[in-house]
Amino acid sequence: xxxxxxxxxxxxxxxxxxxxxxxxxxxxxxxxxxxxxxxxxxxxxxxxxxxxxxxxxxxxxxxxxxxxxxxxxxxxxxxxxxxxxxxxxxxxxxxxxxxxxxxxxxxxxxx
Amino acid sequence: xxxxxxxxxxxxxxxxxxxxxxxxxxxxxxxxxxxxxxxxxxxxxxxxxxxxxxxxxxxxxxxxxxxxxxxxxxxxxxxxxxxxxxxxxxxxxxxxxxxxxxxxxxxxxxxxxx
Numbered sequence: 359x360x361x362x363x364x365x366x367x368x369x370x371x372x373x374x375x376x377x378x379x380x381x382x383x384x385x386x387x388x389x390x391x392x393x394x395x396x397x398x399x400x401x402x403x404x405x406x407x408x409x410x411x412x413x414x415x416x417x418x419x420x421x422x423x424x425x426x427x428x429x430x431x432x433x434x435x436x437x438x439x440x441x442x443x444x445x446x447x448x449x450x451x452x453x454x455x456x457x458x459x460x461x462x463x464x465x466x467x468x469x
Numbered sequence: 470x471x472x473x474x475x476x477x478x479x480x481x482x483x484x485x486x487x488x489x490x491x492x493x494x495x496x497x498x499x500x501x502x503x504x505x506x507x508x509x510x511x512x513x514x515x516x517x518x519x520x521x522x523x524x525x526x527x528x529x530x531x532x533x534x535x536x537x538x539x540x541x542x543x544x545x546x547x548x549x550x551x552x553x554x555x556x557x558x559x560x561x562x563x564x565x566x567x568x569x570x571x572x573x574x575x576x577x578x579x580x581x582x583x
Contacts, residue, residue, distance in 0.1 A: 366509065394572075401473075401559050401574025402512070446511060455500060455519050456527060457572070461511035 361385050364447055364460030373469050377434040381447035381460045384428065388449040388458075391423050393432045396444045396462065405445070406432065437467045471496045475560050475575035482550055483583055490545045490578050492560030500563045500570070501543040502527070503535065505556040506577075512559070518543055550582045 364381045371377055379393075390409055394402035406421040408414045408430075414421045420433040430449075434441055447460040473494045482488055494501065502517035504527075514527030518537040532554055534546040543562075547554060557579050561572040 364511070399576070401561070401576050402572075403574070404571035407571070448512075455502065455517040455525060456514060457502070458514075458528070459504075459512035461509060 359384060362447065362449060362458050362460045364463055366461050366463060368464040368466060370466045370468060371437055373437060373439060373467055375437050375467070377437050377441070377465060377467075379432040379434075379445050379447075379463050379465070381430050381449075382428055383430075383449055383458075385449075385451070385458075386425075386428065387451040387453075389452045390450040391421070391430050392448040392450075392457075393419075393421060394446045394448060394459075396446060398443075402446055434465075437465075439467050439469050442466045471573070473560055473562055473573050473575040475558075475578050477578060478576065479579050481581045481583065484551055485549050488547050488550060488580075490547075490558060490560075490580070492543045492545065492575060493541050494543075494562040494573070495541065496562065496564075496573065497540065498562035498564050498573070499540070500565055501537065502561050502572070503533070503543070503545050504559045504561065505529065505554075506559060507556050515545070515558075550580075552582050554580065555582050556580060 392407040393405045395405045396402040411425045418435045422431040444462040446462040503515040504512045516535040518524045560575045563570040
């Protein structure tokens with residue numbers, strides 16, 4: 359079993375839809391949770407990060423962490439065609455330099 | 470411009486021929502790391518370095534070597550490449566390895582080993 363599981367999709371939604379992206383994990387030592395966005399032919403870029411459980415909002419993006427369920431989510435409101443990309447979750451226990459990524463979910467937002 | 474530069478962008482080689490992929494960052498970052506990205510497997514960490522002369526294995530270090538003699542450079546060395554090392558490779562750096570220090574990625578090196 360992988361430490362971090364993420365549905366690869368692809369996920370296709372109409373413009374304006376609310377998108378929900380999710381990851382589950384097995385290592386209870388993870389404390390830091392990140393979401394990266396990767397456009398085609400580019401390296402990933404950090405979108406959001408959270409520490410421990412709770413919510414964090416940044417514009418149209420909301421990150422949620424539920425440590426009791428070992429489940430994290432990224433919500434995108436009013437999705438735009440420019441949001442079409444691969445979204446990767448990543449996690450770290452805070453004690454080492456190891457960062458574990460999910461497989462990534464490919465999102466397409468259709469105009 | 471702050472960036473992580475990888476070279477080459479594309480590389481085709483044959484089994485057993487030693488190669489080096491260079492990585493350089495101009496942000497004075499302490500932390501650097503190498504990843505490989507494969508379909509269905511996502512990004513997997515090969516090696517990372519918390520600072521100069523300090524390197525450690527990630528999840529898939531077999532068949533790779535790294536060195537960190539200077540802060541800005543972190544080359545990835547394949548002493549005897551094999552076809553299963555055909556992949557898209559990313560170098561990344563950050564000020565620290567903590568969660569609130571975002572990783573800056575290069576644009577990738579696509580390696581094909583025949």
